[in-house]
Amino acid sequence: MIIHTYGHTRSYEMEALLKLFRPAEKFAFSTDAALPEGEYLSAAAEPAGDGLRLICGVSMHGETRRGESQIPADLPGNVFDREISALLYPMLCELTGMRPAWGMLTGIRPVTLLRKFAARRGSLAAAEDEFRQIWHVTEERTQLASDILRVQQPIFAATPEKSIGIYVSVPFCPTRCRYCSFVSNSTAKTRSMIPQYLDRLEQETAMLRDLIAEKRLPVDTVYIGGGTPTVLTADELRRLFLMLRTFLPEKLREFTVEAGRPDTITREKLAVMQEFGVSRISVNPQSLQDAVLEAAGRPHTAQDAVDKFLLAKEMGFTNINMDFIAGLPCDTAAGFRESIDWAAALDPESITVHCLSLKKAADFYQELPMPDAETVSEMVDYAMKTLRGLGYRPYYLYRQKNMAANLENIGYAKPGAESPYNILMMDDSQTILGLGAGASTKVLGGIRGIERLTECKYPYDYLARFDDLMTDKFSKLRTLIG
């Protein structure tokens, strides 16, 4: 299909809209004056009176729809996009017979958007109306976003002003899962890099400690993620915690370690985490179906994941999350139901349900049976119904581009077990200072409301360019943080 633009440059935004209907497709682009041959999505803007005439059209499945509107010439980009979407979205719905759950919203943070609408319009009810009527969000998703916002309010209210979250990246994994969309490196190739990585992390931690002291920044939460942080040995974990202890306050609102892959969790490592006050861990089975785990390239069984969960529980961890993915190859609606039922029977404090990213899934298409969009929707609906029925509340949500069934990732938690780090990070409501390769840093403030620092993605890059990277990063941080 061809994305045709004329008289403007909003092809990227049009592509995002079209992907709601054709998530796995690659598109061609045209900026010719004439409409393309074959299937297309078109928006042309031409001067008319003292404004612009916007002419939009869709040609699909041998049928064509067209529509136009008169708009002012000086609309901001986002409003111009909305005018294009307002014309194209109904045509796409009609020609595909689809009705995307999030309507014509293409952003990854619908809950944040709802919060901003509520602030602008003066009430949550008015914001909900805008979701339904202008953005065509379904009633169910509007209510979901609204419910999540209500759960999040006390967390926002309890967040100290100027406080920060710290993210520490351990970008290594024992092996690479086939669907992985993160920068992580299998330790078969990179194990020898870890001691040097920790050396550099120690240097960076010392710089961060100085910055925190200088700017008097209250540390609210810490999240150690990856990769798989528990790929570190117990001694290496101890070393990491000792570094962090040099500047962390006695009491944190939350201290999370992503224990991720069950095949890396040991009693000894869990004991070290307890010794250093880790308050929340995530044990991530992704599925509790052995055939699905095998197809995903995860070298552990469902029982391994359950055993490690029970070990952590027995050792006294009181806030454990479990991650699942809907849409993995070889999974079925019945298999996913079993996974969720089994996980729920273990009674973790939170369960996060992701949808597989279709970009990564493309590798699977070749050889493995993939659940279709309808099945993924069924999986996600089952998780929501079951978990809500058991008293878990959805508390944070985000979408990714190219997501299976165009849905979303949702974190469910028992009341009081919601992760403030997840909420504040996803909502861009707190400064997050990242440490290590692949860790992202974002600072609230500045003309854009938030400034993001691009970090190097790969550990070997981090090691090779460490001095330059740190000089640049900390001088920017000193300027950005008031």
Ligand code: SF4
């Ligand atoms: S454990 Fe997570 S980060 Fe590591 S390879 Fe698997 S999906 Fe990627």
